[in-house]
Amino acid sequence: MSNVCREVVTLQLGHYSNFVGTHWWNLQDASLSYDPETPPSEIQSDVLFREGQTPGGHVTHTPRLIAMDLKGSLRTLRQEGNLYDAGTDTSAATWEGSLMMHKESPPQKNSFLEDLDRMDSATLPAGAVSVDTVNSQLARVQKGYRLEGSVKVWSDFLRIHLHPRSVSVIHQYNHDGEAHRLETFGQGEGLLQGPLLEQLEDKLHFFVEECDYLQGFQVFCDLADGFAGLGSKVTEMLQDSYGGRGILTWGLAPVSHPDTTPMKELYHVLNCALGTVNMAANSSFFCPLTLRGGLGRRPSSPVAFPHLNYDPSLWYHSSSVLALALDALTLPYRLKDGAPMWQMADTLAVSGRKVVAAYGAVPFPMMHGAALPDALSACADALPWKPLSACPEPGDGRCYGQLVTLRGFEGQRLTSSLAPGTQPATPLHDLHRGEDVLESYVRSFYPRSPLALQLVSTPSALTPPFPQIFSHFLGPRGFLQSQPLPPGSRAVSLAPVMTSLQSGPAVGSWLSQLHSGAGALDIRRSAPSFLSQGPEMSDYKDALEELRLLGRCYRDGTMCSS
Known part of the structure; x- marks a missing residue:
């Protein structure tokens, strides 16, 4: 298969x-x-x-x-x-009297869309x-x-x-x-x-x-x-x-x-x-x-x-x-x-804990020419990713399930190349597989949590019109440089990224805050028009109760009802 x-x-x-x-x-x-x-x-x-x-x-x-x-x-x-423009169909037009046409100017296209139109018309035969x-x-x-x-x-x-x-x-x-x-x-x-x-x-x-x-x-x-x-x-x-x-x-x-x-x-x-x-x-x-x-x-x-x-x-x-x-x-x-x-x-x-939180290192900080153990050792005190779900990590190492993905290390080494007899700088430098390096690093923060890993060498490809939002310390392949690139340098065209999807107690805290924010409101007085087209007040209260129970099952480890 x-x-x-x-x-x-x-x-x-x-x-x-x-x-x-x-x-x-x-x-x-x-x-x-x-x-x-x-x-x-x-x-x-x-x-x-x-x-x-x-x-x-x-x-x-x-x-x-x-x-x-x-x-x-x-x-x-x-x-x-x-793609499948068949032209204008006039077969249904039966009116033979006089017509008055009012033509509205179409919205103006930006420079990118204008260039796309020129590329299409220059490259393609009609239709x-x-x-x-x-x-x-x-x-x-x-x-x-x-x-x-x-x-x-x-x-x-x-x-x-x-x-x-x-x-x-x-x-x-x-x-x-x-x-x-x-x-x-x-x-x-x-x-x-x-x-x-x-x-x-x-x-x-x-x-x-x-x-x-x-x-x-x-x-x-x-x-x-x-x-x-x-x-x-x-x-x-x-x-x-x-x-x-x-x-x-x-x-x-x-x-x-x-x-x-x-x-x-x-x-x-x-x-x-x-x-x-x-x-x-x-x-x-x-x-x-x-x-x-x-x-x-x-x-x-x-x-x-x-x-x-x-x-x-x-x-x-x-x-x-x-x-x-x-x-x-x-x-x-x-x-x-x-x-x-x-x-x-x-x-x-x-x-049954079906709400998960996402985190991401966008881009993943890796020096050009460095090995993965070097990049991860530089983040030994704190994980490199940031919250993508408004759900900060608690830092207590508790997690019911986690999936970590690292992509975009193409051209970089996943392990250290140590000469015989050389003392490894860190335990990560002594490992011989990229998967082992990444697992050992994540487990230093989540020692007992279930963990799945995905390593993919192919980076994300960035071409116009992706916005130019990257630091001047990133080279064209998205790796860090020791010096900022001069103005006019080639734009970042590839990006390494690390992400984590997690189900853990932090999600429970997030759900509880969401419940508290909604539950604290007297909706009939504060927002009487919100329920004017549904749901019914009883259904609204039931939904808030489900949200409260969902948050609780992340905290006390009980099974959530599906």
């Missing part, structure tokens, strides 16, 4: 999830190679991509993706995409799209796009073509403006019915039925707005319809929201609480992902990384950091000989 492709269908629910997803798909696309002379990759791209053919006969590779967002969120992106258009040219273009001022929506930096069935627009709610906003959990829950439900089922059937060995679904879902309610219903539907498959759900929250108010901040807390308990119940595991210092109304400072200079308030920046972490977090079930989703979930969701 090692050569069998276990396909995954991805769902992106909400605007910030589509920001993260766009960066994540750009990373996947940048790592694709269409050169038959290139050595086979450790990563199996067909897990995520499907092969198709345009009417012009050109082979395409598009994501096996369903992306849902609100009216007005696409800007320059056509909902049906550009066809070549799979290697972006990779073959952008990989050669060392152009530093500065899109911070021009990115309004996620399609402003989307570098790949999507299948016509991928994008779904929810017309009942607006992306911009004050009216008709998707702000509460109940609004989102009420969406999955009628035409939207039929549309989602149709898209799922299309992508699922062409899979030979479907291993499951990965769901990226906004956690702080009404999409938390929609995500709860979508994961419930997936569990009912595809119960034997893996459902790995990532609840995403930005550091800040534009035009927020105290009432909206209160809504965010309630949505996070209800979304967490419901999506966790319907998923193989649920992992919140955010660079906020907490999901309450008074979070601490955003997460800082030693070798990144990112602006936490820019969704374009914060989503790129989370996408780079996700590129490592999702790696185990995308490898040719990797563990399937269900096995990854069983490793982490021990005794």
Whole structure:
């Protein structure tokens, strides 16, 4: 079964999830190679991509993706995409009277999208799209796009073509403006019915039925707005319809929201609480992902990384950091000989504890030319990763299950090359396998906890329009240099990353804080409109009680009910 492709269908629910997803798909696309002379990759791209053919006969590779967002969120992106454009159908036009046409100017494209259009039109015959258009040219273009001022929506930096069935627009709610906003959990829950439900089922059937060995679904879902309610219903539907498959759900929250108010901040807390308990119940595991210092109304400072200079308030920046972490977090079930989703979930969701926390060293600090024992010995006093789930590590070495992934050490040594008779600098330098080096290091912090490891030499490939947020001490391959690089040096094009997924008492503390933040509110007095479209007050109280019990089973070691 090692050569069998276990396909995954991805769902992106909400605007910030589509920001993260766009960066994540750009990373996947940048790592694709269409050169038959290139050595086979450790990563199996067909897990995520499907092969198709345009009417012009050109082979395409598009994501096996369903992306849902609100009216007005696409800007320059056509909902049906550009791959299978059959032109304008005028067969139904029967009116023969006079017509008055009002033409609205389309949104202006930024410099990156304009360059993409030029590449496509210069390379392709009319009506066809070549799979290697972006990779073959952008990989050669060392152009530093500065899109911070021009990115309004996620399609402003989307570098790949999507299948016509991928994008779904929810017309009942607006992306911009004050009216008709998707702000509460109940609004989102009420969406999955009628035409939207039929549309989602149709898209799922299309992508699922062409899979030979479907291993499951990965769901990226906004956690702080009404999409938390929609995500709860979508994961419930997936569990009912595809119960034997893996459902790995990532609840995403930005550091800040534009035009927020105290009432909206209160809504965010309630949505996070209800979304967490419901999506966790319907998923193989649920992992919140955010660079906020907490999901309450008074979070601490955003997460800082030693070798990144990112602006936490820019969704374009914060989503790129989370996408780079996700590129490592999702790696185990995308490898040719990797563990399937269900096995990854069983490793982490021990005794029904299905909420897990993520941590990441983005990028992993490794000196150019150094060995892995050197890099880890430099972090002997503290683990190199930072919280990616607003869940600080307690530092007491307790953990029910942990999966550590290190990727991107290509060209570096995993062990020390000691001359005979040389005294090793540390115990790590005396080990002879990279897996043993990493395990010994992690066990120095978690000596008795179950541990699974994944080492992959291939780094994340960074090509335009990934933002230039890296320290001047990082070279083009993402390794540390002893001196800062001079201005105008080649941009970082590869990134080593280390991540950890954990289920432990720290998650219980996080869940308890989430419960306390929501439970302390007199919702009838503080936010009377929150429940106007559901759930019922009794269901709301039941959900908070489930959240409280879920947090408790992480603390006292009892088994959680599924």
